[in-house]
Amino acid sequence: MEGPEVHSHHHGSHSGHRWFDLTASICAMVVSVASLYLAIHHGQVMQEMAEANARMVTATSWPRVSYSSSNTDAAGLTEQIRLTLTNKGIGPARIEGMELSYDGKPVASADALLKACCSGDKGEAPQRWMSSANGEILRPGEEKNFLRLNKAVDARQWARMADMPAKVAIKVCYCSVFDECWVTQSSANNKAEHVRACPANWTQYRD
Incomplete structure (x- = not known):
């Protein structure tokens, strides 16, 4: 069992x-x-x-654009007015906008600037070379003369031309290859201010 x-x-x-x-x-x-x-x-x-x-x-890609002016050519030998943008940074700079003021008033072109500052007694404009900076890409260390004026034969006209850079103020907005943007102002000793986007309300300076 x-x-x-x-x-x-x-x-x-x-x-x-x-x-x-x-x-x-x-x-x-x-x-x-x-x-x-x-x-x-x-x-x-x-x-x-x-x-x-x-x-x-x-x-390592940071651009830094500054403005300068000179009363001689690049070699320092010939009297000539030069208005110049220089990239002093270590990365390329894409110029997105520029506003130029003469004696406190924005001017939209080189012709308007020369008419305001430097016309002779007969209203003639001095010989000049112009090159637009807007949209340009400046390599590190590159200079761009966006306006050059030869010395005028008329002494009074040349005196006005020589005084012109002291009355010019520049604002320029530029961006890096990563679309980071800055505004540099000559009135602020070319100090760069980081901005989210370039201002849209400037009177754009063209050649």
Whole structure:
């Protein structure tokens, strides 16, 4: 005669030692939390590295455009009026806009500037070379003479021409290859101000 059937109960991976199982569970939880922390920290480190690399790339591509004027040619030998933009930065500069004022009033072209400052007794304009700066890309170290005036034969006209740069004020907006933009003003000693976009309300100076 057979005895009653005995059923065995399986308890998964439990060892039968309560404290051992509890300790193993706690260790597993600690490892999981530590892994999560390391993953989050690694992500933050990678993001910080990416931001640092982006700042470094931006810094090595930073343009800086300034305005200057001269009463001689580039060699310093011939009397000549030159109005010049120079990229003194370490990255290319894209000229997006320029406003030129003479004696506090914006002028829209070289002809308007010369009429305001330098017409002779008969109203003739001095010989000149003009080159638009708007839309131009200046390489690091590159200069652009956007206006050159030869010395006038008429002494009084040349005197007015020689005085003209002192009454000229320039505002220029330019951007880097990463579309970061700045405004430089000659009235602020060519200090560059970071802007979100180039101003749309300027009286644009054209050649």
